[in-house]
Amino acid sequence: MENELKQFVDSLLIRQVEVDTLNSLTRIFDQLTAKSFSSFITQSFQSLCALKNWAWNCLGDDSSKWIYQPEYLSLFHALSSFHRNIIFYQESIDNDIKASLLIPETNDQIDRVFQYINQSHDDNDPFIIIVGQYFDNLSFFLRENPEFDTSLIFRHINQSLAQNYLMTDQFKIYLDQLQQTELPKAIFTGKQLFYIKTCSFSLGSYLIARTQNFVFTSEEIINHIGRDYLQIMNIHTQRIETWNKEFLNVIGYLTGLVLACSWWGGGKSFAIKILLPTEQVTYDLIQSLIRIISYEPYQKYNRLEQPTKELILIYIISELLLFIIQTQSINRIFSCNPSYTKTLCEIAETSLYPFTSLCIYFMLGEILPEDKLKEMKFATHVECFFYSILEQAWHHPMRKYKQLPLSFLLRSSVSFSKNDAITQKIADLQLLSFFMEMSDEYPIVYDFIWGFSFNHDIQQQLHQNTPFIHKLTRLSNQATDEQIRKAVDGILWNLQVHQQSHPSSDISSQNTFDIMISYSHKDKSLCKQIYDELTRRNYR
Template sequence: MKNNFEQLIDVLPLSASFTFGIREVTTILEKQNNDLNPLFISELYESLLKLESWAWKVLSKDSYQWINQPNYLNLFYTLISFNKNLIFNYDYIDDNIKAALLIPDTIDLINGIFEQINRTKDDNDPFFTIVSLWFDNISLFIYENPQFDTSPIICHMNQYIGHNYLMTEQFLFYLIQLQQPTIAQTIFTTKQLFYIRTCSFSLNSYLAAQEEDFPFTAQEIMNYIGNDFVKIIDVHSHIIDMWSEKLLTCIAHLIGFISACCWWNGENITHINFLFSSEQILCSYISAIIRIISYKPFYSHITAQWITDETILMDFCLFSLRNIVQTQNFIWFFRSKISLPDTLLTIAGLSVHDKICLRAYVILGEILCSERLKDLKITDNLSLFFYNMLEQALQHSSKKYKQIPIFHLLRSFSTLSKIDAIQQKTADLNKISLFIDISDQYPIAFDILWALSFNQDTQQQLRSNTMFMSKLLNLAKECDNEKMRKITHGILWNLESTHQDRTILEINDGKTFDIMISYSHKDEFICKQIYEELTKNGYRVWIDFDQMHGNVMDGMAQAIERSQTIIICMSEQYRRSNYCRAEAHYAFQRELKIVPILLQEHYQPDGWLLFLIGQLLYVDFTKYEFRRGIDLLMKEIQAEEISESSITPLRSRAGTVALLCNIQTPLKISSSSSSSSPIRSEKIQDWTKTDVYDWLIDHNLIQMSQLLINCDGQGLIYLNNFIKNGETTQILNLLQDESFRLTHESLSLVELSYLRSLIDQQKHVPKSQFRRLFRKRTIKTEKNKSCCQLL
């Protein structure tokens, strides 16, 4: 067969008037597509290279000469299948060989194809189909092997697509068509699919790894097509069972492309803000994507390879959610979606596509608190799943696991490594050496080791590795990279057996501080304002505005040792920070007075941060005007024993977090007690929207809290009167419609009944009883205030 194939390739015609050898070459390729003989490519590489070059030349010439000839069409479709197999089913073939076969030699060949596309008048010309499949294979290859996206051919191809197809009125016209809830299948022409699917996929693969080499910025792209994209996803996420195959592929690749724009240059929050101009729009988009991944009929079509539209859709949806959860302060909203953890667990358990499993696990690691992860008992399976992938990737010559590069695996695990249960399982499995061994080649491993080093068993394993300890000491002294030096100092700090014995130098320079402010640099703006207010009031305040250089851990320690009080500025970014964790722990060890303040709306402390601050009260800067927050903070700093009732107790939006975390929340009020917070009026009509929300959550009315999110106390009374005096069936139907619109769930009659009962009870609580309950809660708060222990 070898000699015959070589001879056939040598005489392939470039003129469509000749078809000699076409059918025979097709037959040989079809057999190879079935057999996947591993020797075929290595033995016939030169002939295959000639065949691919021949195909590019034919595609770049006048298609009308061959497009209607069955022999040519059969060969092209067979070669397209062969190229897809080359990407997915020949792991032993070097990526450079694959690139040589798939990527054309010259820009002229690409330009020839584009010229034919631009001349074509028939929107259903089969040439669009051939070219789309041909380009899709290149996009697949670049997506799986991003190191080749710097090829001049690939750069030219995508820049041309950006100029001539993406940022055009034609692209917008197709997007407007897709916004209609009922779509005629006739709009899905081969030209439309080329624009929406193929061009989006090509740009997605290109931008996912590119830094700057593109003629348009992310902002320009978002401004041009962003609003139309958001409308398409919102409209069709409510009618998924009506999707056609062509609509599915369009939506999948639009989500992928927009996600790539948002992730352009890494974790770029600004890009996401260009797309989602308000919190409401972002919440609506998150809900839409959750509806899509919750559609169970998709699950059976997920394959181990990226070859079905359902697989691509689920991968891109999870990629989009992961980007949002890691860059936006919206974990509270993810946690309000009660069914989401079960959905992600189902996807992770059923999916045979490992990247999809990994994305689902990473999102779970982000949105669930440590106690909830323990309750679900998924950390063991998650750890084993990850280490199996990493070890196989390390052993493979390509340094990939099923097309997932090691760096991508490590980047995903950097999130999971901050989870206490994952840290313990890693130590139990003795996997610390894996990260040590690859730390030179993959510097992100040092950041993972820093997170893992908060675990005592891990600390012992690291200390026993004398070579690695020597490496750390050397890096701490000689490394020129500021970030790497900070990480190594952080690991070494954690590995000190005890900081209680640390020698505190005698303070002769008079530089002592009343207060130290510990914060994440993403919260720098408001922390500067707090710093300025404190200094105006005569306090000596230490705060790191310029991000310390040199040994940052020693600088941090000295600041703590010179301070009497530490203000811990709580936010999701603070909890995620290894440095902030070390700083807060050392302040606790030194028995500084800890004053927590909340800077992120809806954030509820969990994990190490919750354990550290115990039952302490915090000042909620998201609830009060800044001036009022400062006044409360001053009182808290000055108080010897806290009795300031206006400071918010560490509540957890009790219902939601109790369901998701299953832990005893600080200062939680039992359901038999009054659920009114110390600052909530006894009169329902005086309640704000926040009061209503907190009251509903305190009573575990989760669905009602979402359904009545914009309802204040007066509105609550009106609603109760409507239900009481209106026509029952009509009222229930209206509430049912509203429930579907806002929560995508059926109305819970149990919650609705309980809500009415609570309203009636609240309306008849005597003032004397309300005051007794108020005093009882305040006394409990004061007693628990002293309970701050590291669990």
């Protein structure tokens, strides 16, 4: 097969393209199996790179010469499917090799593609549909491998998309079309989907990985699309049963762009405040997002272990919901709508896609009361995935797992330390030393260890680590950060070495107490009642 590929690719490059050559190449890619992918790529790497360059050059040539020939279309679709499989299902292939097989070589190749898109007067030009597939593959690749955001090609692609498509009146016209109550299928033309779906997906995948400057700010982008996005969500999430696959894609990728603008720079931009200026607007968007992820026909995607386009879109929508929960005052919304929490619990427990499950567990960690959080059951595959991504993020040079900074993962999961099952698993797997290792760089880890330290097995492991106990004692006396000192004192108290770290001579008479209440998380509600009653009777 490898020799055949080289022969046919050489034929493409040195003589006029023949139909038999195109058909033979299509057949090779159609016959590939999952087991043969890795060896095929290794042995045919140079030919595959040459074929990639031929394809991008072909896309940048006058498409009228070939676009209506079915043999060309079949080959481009086969190549697109091949590239998608490389991105998602071939973990054994090095990411640099994947990049070489996907990313065009020059800005000129990209500029010529954009030129022909702009010159096309056919809204359903098959050329635009094929180009959309190629750009979507680049976006999927960047989403899976955000370290490639430094690529000058990705920068050029996304600056061009932002300037020439996103921030234009035509983009706004397409958004206006989507605010109609009834959306006929004919509205989803190839050109409209390129603007709304492909551009949004590319920019969302690129910007969420960026911390540096871009041609537009996140606030400018949200000012341009935010109000229309909210209106589209309000109108159409009331009737999800009418959605077709194209509209699900549009909603998912628009949401990804909104998420990227909100998260840009670690969530420090003002874009989310522009998007959600009032509590009512926040409530409406939360309601819309929950309607989508809880829609029963979409639950079949959550029960798939391997990623699909639909599954990734559901995950993107879940990510935005998590970001809103973490950054906005939403307690009243969930307390007034207990069905929302119930829905999230059901999805977390049944989803087989670990990204979605973990994202929803993060949400539950923000909104559940402590007694419910303590008893929450975590699916085994989610527990294993959680420990794995923490470890991968810790050992990544940028302290990231894909687009997710380790600081975000820790902040989102600190409430897990109050869960009995998670704490016991930490003890059983001897993972406490891993958290100790992270504590110098990420002080929030002391809150984790404090939560873990209510567990007897964890207490024994801590007692066996004398250097760490000495470190805690020193921090108890010297730390200037109140939260660090509070967590450290809590750990020492649970280990019954609190008095050594705070000698009684340092405690003034007015700060002595009549009664000390020691409790586990399970007894917190009862102990709060005891505390309130003792306080009422003037005990200290």
